[in-house]
Amino acid sequence: xxxxxVFLLCCSLLILxxxxxxxxxxxxxxxxAGVIPKAAIHAAQQGLQRFLDLIPPGELGHFGFQDRGExxxxxxxxxxMIYPLTADEILADAEDLSRMAxxxxxxxxxxxxxxxGSPRTLLTVDQMPDGWEAVDLGGLSPAPExxxxxxxxxxxxxxxxRYLFIYQTGSQFVWVTGKGESQLVPLEATARSLGLLxxxxxxxxxxxxxxxxxxxxxxxxxxxxxxxxxxGEEGLK
Numbered sequence: 001x002x003x004x005x006v007f008l009l010c011c012s013l014l015i016l017x018x019x020x021x022x023x024x025x026x027x028x029x030x031x032x033a034g035v036i037p038k039a040a041i042h043a044a045q046q047g048l049q050r051f052l053d054l055i056p057p058g059e060l061g062h063f064g065f066q067d068r069g070e071x072x073x074x075x076x077x078x079x080x081m082i083y084p085l086t087a088d089e090i091l092a093d094a095e096d097l098s099r100m101a102x103x104x105x106x107x108x109x110x111x112x113x114x115x116x117g118s119p120r121t122l123l124t125v126d127q128m129p130d131g132w133e134a135v136d137l138g139g140l141s142p143a144p145e146x147x148x149x150x151x152x153x154x155x156x157x158x159x160x161x162r163y164l165f166i167y168q169t170g171s172q173f174v175w176v177t178g179k180g181e182s183q184l185v186p187l188e189a190t191a192r193s194l195g196l197l198x199x200x201x202x203x204x205x206x207x208x209x210x211x212x213x214x215x216x217x218x219x220x221x222x223x224x225x226x227x228x229x230x231x232g233e234e235g236l237k
Contacts, residue, residue, distance in 0.1 A: 036079055036109060040132045044076055044111045044125045047134020051123065054137075063138065064113075064120030077112035077119060080163060087168060090214060090221050113137075119144060142172060145187050149174050149205060166217060168224035169193075176207060183207035194220070 052071055055063055065071045107127040112119040124136035142163050153159035159178035165171070171194065172187040186196060188203045194216055197203060 036081070037132065040079075040109055040125050040127070043132035043134050044079070044109075044123055047125070048074065048076060048111075048113065048123055051134060051137035064118075065115065070115055073115040074113050074120070075115070076123065077114045079109045079111045079125075081109055087221050087225060090166065091218055092214075110139075142174075142187065146174070149176075149185060152205065153178070166221070169217065169220040171217065171220070173213065181207075182210060184210055184213040186213070 052074055055065075055071070057068070060067065060071065065074075109125045111123045111125065113121045113123055121137060122139040123134055125132055126135045127133075128135070146161070146163065149161060153161060153176050155161075157178070159176060159181075162175040162177075164173040164175055164184070166173075171190040173184045173190065174187070176183050176185055185205050185207045186194065191197050191203060191206075196206075196216070
C-alpha cells in the first residue's frame, strides 16, 4: 500500500525530542525551535509542497487528508529532534534509562504537518552531504495525545516530555522526567497492543516505572529480533 513518499528513510529505535505541540497552521519559529538550524527549517518549508504534490489523488487518505482542498491548508508545526536508542538498551537489565541523556542526536528532524488545526502526517528533514533536505513524508503524528500529556505534566511545573518510538515493536511511549520522576507513559494504541488494557475497557494514561516498561517491552523486542534474523536466514537459502 502506498502510504509513504520516501527519499531516505531512517529506521531504528527512536526518541523524538524536544516536544513542542504545534498550533493550528503554525509555522516553525527558529527561536522557539531551539537548536534546530535555520537551514533545516528552510528545507522543510521548501520540501513540504514538493512532497504534497507527489501524493496520488487516490492516496490522500493514507496521509490524513480528505481532498485536495484540505491539502492546500497544510502547514508545518514545531519539529521534533530524533535521537537513537538501541535495542540493546531496551534488553539491558537496567532500572532506569538515565543513560539516554548522553545519546547524541542523529541530525534528523520530523515536522508535524497540520491542517485545520489537526496534525495529519510527518515530514522528515535530514542533513545530507549537500545540505539539509526534506527526505520523507508519512507516518502518524503523536501530537493529539501529546496535548493531553503536556497539560498533565506541563513544562511550567518542571517536567520534560520525550516521545519514544520503538521500531521493533511499533510501540509509542512518552518519557516523563522532572521533580525526581522518571516514568514511561504508553500511548493508547501501544497500551492495547501490549495487552495493558482489558478488552472494551476505558483507556487512561498511566505512568509506569521504567523498569516495568522495559520488562514489558523486552520479550516483544527479542521476538522481533529473532524474526528478523530468521527472515535473513531464509533469504540466504
